[in-house]
Amino acid sequence: MPTHTSKLADTRLWFGELGIDVGFAFFIGQTGDNQSHAHWAHQCIVRLDQPLSLFNAGVRFQDDAIFVPAGVEHRLIAPRHLSLFFDPTSRLAKALCDHLNKPLSVQTLPQKIADFFRAALTQANSSQDLHQHCLSYFKHHRMASTSDPRLAIILQRIHQEIGAENTKRSELAQQIALSDSRFSHWFHEQTGMPLRSYRKWLRLILAFKSILNGSSAIDAAHLAGFSDQAHFSRTFMAMFGVSPHSLLPNLTLKNGSAKN
Structure with missing residues (x-):
C-alpha cells in the first residue's frame, strides 16, 4: 500500500545469498544502505520476515510482495526477503507481465504469485532449480505473448x-x-x-x-x-x-x- 513520505533511516549492512542463471537471478537476505537506483531487470520482492518498504517517486510502498518494472527508480528497505530478477527480454519475464494489470508500474504482486515464489524457494537448491520452477509455473498458467x-x-x-x-x-x-x-x-x-x-x-x-x-x-x-x-x-x-x-x-x- 503506497503512502507519501520523505526518508527512512537505515544503517544495516547487506548480507545474503545470490543465485544467477541466464536471464534470471535471485537474492535471499537483508538490504543495507542504498540510494535510489534503476536496474534493467523486472524485480519481484517477497517478504520472508518483517514488512518491507519501497520508495518510488516520493511514495513509500509497504506490502508483503511488490513488483518493480525494469528501468524504474526505487530504493528498498527490507529485512530478510526474496528478490527475483527477470531479464525483460526473456520469455519468463513476458509471462510474468501477462499476469499483471499494469506491468510498467510499481504494484502489489498478486498473492498467488508471491505464495508460489515462497513455496518454490523451499524446493530449490540452486538458481537453476528456482528458474525451472518459475518456468513451469508460468507455462502451466498461461503462455507468454509471442515476440518478434x-x-x-x-x-x-x-x-x-x-x-x-x-x-x-x-x-x-x-x-x-x-x-x-x-x-x-x-x-x-x-x-x-x-x-x-x-x-x-x-x-x-x-x-x-x-x-x-x-x-x-x-x-x-x-x-x-x-x-x-x-x-x-x-x-x-x-x-x-x-x-x-x-x-x-x-x-x-x-x-x-x-x-x-
Missing part, C-alpha cells in the same frame, strides 16, 4: 559479444533489414530499453558474477568490457544504489549457481 522472431537473432548476437568489441548498431539493423533509426525504436519497443543500456546491464552482470567467483574488481571490470574500475563502480552504483565494495563482500553464491 527477429529479436532472438539480435539478442543471440548481443549475448555472444558481452565483454568483447560490440557490433555497431547499424550492422545489427542491417541484419534484420531495418534502418539505423528504425532499429533503435524497434529495439526499445521489443525490450523496453535502449540498446546501449541493455549492453551495459549485461556487462555489469558478467562483472558481478566474476567477482563473486573470486576475481578482483579491476580484473572483473576489464573482463566485462568496462574502460576501468571507476567506470564499473559508477555503473554499479547507478543500477544497484550501492558501491561494489559495500555490497559484494557479504554476499555468497548459492550452491549450484551458474559459474560461467
